[in-house]
Amino acid sequence: MTKKLLSFALLTPTILALTACGSQPASSGQQSAPTEISIMTEFSTPDAPGPDNPVLKEFEKRTNTILNINWISPNNFQDKLNAILASGQLPDLTKSNKLNNPQFQKMIQQGAFWDLTPFIKDYPNLAAYPQSVWDNTKINGKNYVIPSVRPLDGASYFAIRKDWLDALHLPIPQTMDDLYNDLFAFTHNPDGSLKPDVIGYNMRDMTSANAVPTVQDIYNASNGKWKLQNGKLIDTDLQPATRDALLWLNKAYNNGLIPKDFAVFKPTQAEDLAKSNKVGMSQDTVEGIWRSTDGASKIDPKADFLPLVSLTGPNGVFAPRTPGYNAVYAIPKTVPLDKLKKILSLMDYGASDEGFTLACFGLQGPDYTVGSDGFKIVTDQAVKDNISQSSFGKIFERYDKYLWAYHTGMPKTVFDRNKTIVDAREKVSIPDPTDGLYSDTYTKQGSEYDKQISDMKIQVIMGKATMNDWDNLVKKLQADPQYMKIADELNQAYQQRAGK
Amino acid sequence: MQIMTAQKSSKLAAASLKRRTAQSNLKRDKYLYLLALPGILFFLVFKYVPMWGVLIAFQDYSPYDGLLGSQWVGFTHFIAFFSSEQFPILFRNTLMISLYNLVFFFPMPILLALLLNEGRNVLFKKVIQSIVYLPHFLSWVIIAGISYLLLSQTSGIVNQVLVSFGMHKIDFLTNSHLFWWLLTGQSMWKDAGWGTIIFLASIAGVDPALYEAAKMDGAGRMRQAWHVTLPAIRSVIVILLILRLGQVLEVGFEQIYLMMNGAVSQVADVFDTYVYRNGIQNGQFSFSTAVGLFKSIVGLLLVIIANRIAKQFGEEGVY
Numbered sequence: 001m002t003k004k005l006l007s008f009a010l011l012t013p014t015i016l017a018l019t020a021c022g023s024q025p026a027s028s029g030q031q032s033a034p035t036e037i038s039i040m041t042e043f044s045t046p047d048a049p050g051p052d053n054p055v056l057k058e059f060e061k062r063t064n065t066i067l068n069i070n071w072i073s074p075n076n077f078q079d080k081l082n083a084i085l086a087s088g089q090l091p092d093l094t095k096s097n098k099l100n101n102p103q104f105q106k107m108i109q110q111g112a113f114w115d116l117t118p119f120i121k122d123y124p125n126l127a128a129y130p131q132s133v134w135d136n137t138k139i140n141g142k143n144y145v146i147p148s149v150r151p152l153d154g155a156s157y158f159a160i161r162k163d164w165l166d167a168l169h170l171p172i173p174q175t176m177d178d179l180y181n182d183l184f185a186f187t188h189n190p191d192g193s194l195k196p197d198v199i200g201y202n203m204r205d206m207t208s209a210n211a212v213p214t215v216q217d218i219y220n221a222s223n224g225k226w227k228l229q230n231g232k233l234i235d236t237d238l239q240p241a242t243r244d245a246l247l248w249l250n251k252a253y254n255n256g257l258i259p260k261d262f263a264v265f266k267p268t269q270a271e272d273l274a275k276s277n278k279v280g281m282s283q284d285t286v287e288g289i290w291r292s293t294d295g296a297s298k299i300d301p302k303a304d305f306l307p308l309v310s311l312t313g314p315n316g317v318f319a320p321r322t323p324g325y326n327a328v329y330a331i332p333k334t335v336p337l338d339k340l341k342k343i344l345s346l347m348d349y350g351a352s353d354e355g356f357t358l359a360c361f362g363l364q365g366p367d368y369t370v371g372s373d374g375f376k377i378v379t380d381q382a383v384k385d386n387i388s389q390s391s392f393g394k395i396f397e398r399y400d401k402y403l404w405a406y407h408t409g410m411p412k413t414v415f416d417r418n419k420t421i422v423d424a425r426e427k428v429s430i431p432d433p434t435d436g437l438y439s440d441t442y443t444k445q446g447s448e449y450d451k452q453i454s455d456m457k458i459q460v461i462m463g464k465a466t467m468n469d470w471d472n473l474v475k476k477l478q479a480d481p482q483y484m485k486i487a488d489e490l491n492q493a494y495q496q497r498a499g500k
Numbered sequence: 501m502q503i504m505t506a507q508k509s510s511k512l513a514a515a516s517l518k519r520r521t522a523q524s525n526l527k528r529d530k531y532l533y534l535l536a537l538p539g540i541l542f543f544l545v546f547k548y549v550p551m552w553g554v555l556i557a558f559q560d561y562s563p564y565d566g567l568l569g570s571q572w573v574g575f576t577h578f579i580a581f582f583s584s585e586q587f588p589i590l591f592r593n594t595l596m597i598s599l600y601n602l603v604f605f606f607p608m609p610i611l612l613a614l615l616l617n618e619g620r621n622v623l624f625k626k627v628i629q630s631i632v633y634l635p636h637f638l639s640w641v642i643i644a645g646i647s648y649l650l651l652s653q654t655s656g657i658v659n660q661v662l663v664s665f666g667m668h669k670i671d672f673l674t675n676s677h678l679f680w681w682l683l684t685g686q687s688m689w690k691d692a693g694w695g696t697i698i699f700l701a702s703i704a705g706v707d708p709a710l711y712e713a714a715k716m717d718g719a720g721r722m723r724q725a726w727h728v729t730l731p732a733i734r735s736v737i738v739i740l741l742i743l744r745l746g747q748v749l750e751v752g753f754e755q756i757y758l759m760m761n762g763a764v765s766q767v768a769d770v771f772d773t774y775v776y777r778n779g780i781q782n783g784q785f786s787f788s789t790a791v792g793l794f795k796s797i798v799g800l801l802l803v804i805i806a807n808r809i810a811k812q813f814g815e816e817g818v819y
Contacts, residue, residue, distance in 0.1 A: 082783055086563040103783030110564045260653040263763040264673045447782055448586065458762030462674065
């Protein structure tokens with residue numbers, strides 16, 4: 001009874017080379033005592049892998065280590081991390097889900113973690129991560145962290161119901177006006193060719209705390225709050241383009257293109273609406289939107305969310321680029337130099353073809369088999385053992401451009417289309433210029449400002465506050481020396497990093 | 501000189517007598533003290549020792565430097581908090597939510613207890629009692645979920661009913677004018693029944709002779725409730741009110757955190773949610789400890805004042 005979970009061989013050419021015995025890492029040759037390494041990480045498999053997990057045992061055998069892994073649920077990872085940081089009892093490999101976690105940043109500044117800059121070049125698989133990822137994770141010009149590397153393209157962005165566009169004979173939107181007209185047509189189709197209670201756009205991008213609306217990003221052609229313009233970072237929240245974006249959203253809200261109570265939605269609620277075939281446009285990664293397509297197609301077999309390559313706003317073409325990493329790992333100074341090297345070679349092994357395959361798929365035979373088409377077929381045993389990209393794959397990472405084009409269960413046609421979308425995005429996508437930059441004021445006060453700004457945006461969109469209120473907030477922020485200091489500090493940090 | 505030595509020796513004698521009696525008391529009641537020991541230890545270890553942690557409110561605490569190594573900054577965090585523009589908003593919201601609770605929620609269990617007390621049929625009474633207790637055992641997460649299901653505009657049942665009657669949808673969840681009512685309503689639904697327990701218990705202790713005497717004087721049921729039952733439970737009401745006043749700045753974090761959204765946050769943000777954001781999420785341990793300490797001191801002051809007032813009105817008070 002093998003439940004046939006198709007998994008694409010990310011590294012097709014190397015599959016054949018990987019046999020049961022594998023190549024022997026250098027460490028297992030010398031009969032030294034295994035190094036004990038404590039790791040703190042997260043998992044999103046149904047359960048955390050146990051202490052006698054076969055992949056864990058195999059990693060220990062191949063790298064001559066004993067791994068004590070503390071698996072933490074992503075739901076309370078942030079709180080747990082802060083508690084661990086506050087306790088000072090840091091695991092040998094400490095994960096932070098955000099590089100900008102204030103406490104984490106502060107401790108790096110205080111020298112609580114190893115500077116890895118001089119070591120990385122000795123570990124070829126880690127050194128093979130894109131240079132921009134290493135650059136973006138620098139703090140004060142040094143690499144204190146190992147990034148959990150991710151593709152640069154395929155970030156969360158609008159995805160529109162291609163089948164509905166076709167049904168209404170509408171083209172794929174290119175501008176914000178096109179987009180508005182398409183969403184309007186979805187929700188106001190007099191001939192009833194679509195369902196009656198359709199929601200144009202589920203506002204999934206606004207479901208997380210203090211989110212910057214994607215529409216604002218498009219209007220500013222900026223990935224997030226800060227935009228790089230003429231070598232300087234400018235605050236888009238203070239720009240007129242953001243005002244225009246809010247007007248667009250307010251108009252959409254008033255005309256029923258947006259759910260009336262989007263402000264109370266959680267990401268899953270917005271996604272559930274998309275899955276229940278009620279939404280014309282959602283927002284997700286190129287890979288993640290497959291869940292919505294899959295869900296909606298159970299009701300309407302033709303359902304198809306097309307991830308948009310880019311949209312053009314008044315400031316130009318926009319598609320977001322990811323930072324190229326998801327979380328980061330740091331090694332505390334309490335770890336001696338010898339052990340530090342051991343940990344780095346463990347991570348380097350995890351970033352090799354062999355190690356990454358072991359982490360994500362387990363062992364060929366008991367955990368997966370390779371089909372003739374290059375897809376890996378995961379066995380029940382692997383599912384039962386929680387061997388997945390969502391468990392060990394959260395520790396051990398390897399760079400693959402198309403990682404976010406594929407989702408389990410996706411047909412090859414969709415995967416191929418996604419690859420072309422990723423390739424097209426690569427040409428236009430814009431990174432967040434402040435990624436990895438540190439501002440002391442932002443660390444302390446930033447989220448309160450963000451909340452204030454975000455709350456006002458929501459109220460303006462819902463018509464509970466007027467554009468006048470927004471203008472007043474902008475004026476107030478411009479007159480607030482503490483707020484303006486954030487821009488100064490970020491610019492300073494940016495220049496400092498650019499100078500290196 | 502001699503007098504002084506005499507005084508001294510008598511003092512010493514008295515002290516040693518005291519010590520002796522204390523020792524003998526300890527010896528005599530050693531099993532009682534032994535019984536109390538786990539309780540005392542619990543309070544020492546889990547309540548009094550961690551209390552030293554409030555010292556970080558006066559530091560620029562960093563986990564890396566620890567409690568001893570962190571820099572002392574005096575009242576900087578308090579000043580920063582009181583002068584921030586958030587403070588009046590947080591203070592207003594916290595007070596108003598508490599006030600709504602005090603005015604509308606606090607009398608509910610008393611009323612309910614009086615009504616239950618009038619129930620003739622014992623079985624009926626017990627069944628109703630159990631039913632009204634039940635919501636207390638639901639977590640806030642579930643209650644928030646139920647509220648969303650009932651009140652949302654996208655698919656909420658209440659709004660669908662309103663629409664079917666030809667009325668407009670009401671934005672229960674995103675209307676800043678309704679938010680405090682929403683919270684009070686939820687609290688009532690959850691805890692009004694549970695709150696009756698203490699009142700019912702004290703009503704049960706009322707001397708039946710009083711009712712008989714009232715009946716003899718021609719008092720109906722309303723009169724009996726007003727002149728016998730209510731005065732009998734007055735001291736319990738006062739004690740609970742005092743305790744409740746001590747928590748005026750403690751408005752349930754969970755409930756508000758779950759119900760808060762961008763559209764209502766200017767009326768929903770309270771001290772607890774602010775501390776959570778700044779302390780837990782932003783890692784500003786010292787600052788949020790200062791806020792928490794301020795909250796506790798206000799609570800303590802309120803309890804003391806309320807207790808004084810209660811005593812002046814001839815009630816027993818809590819201590």
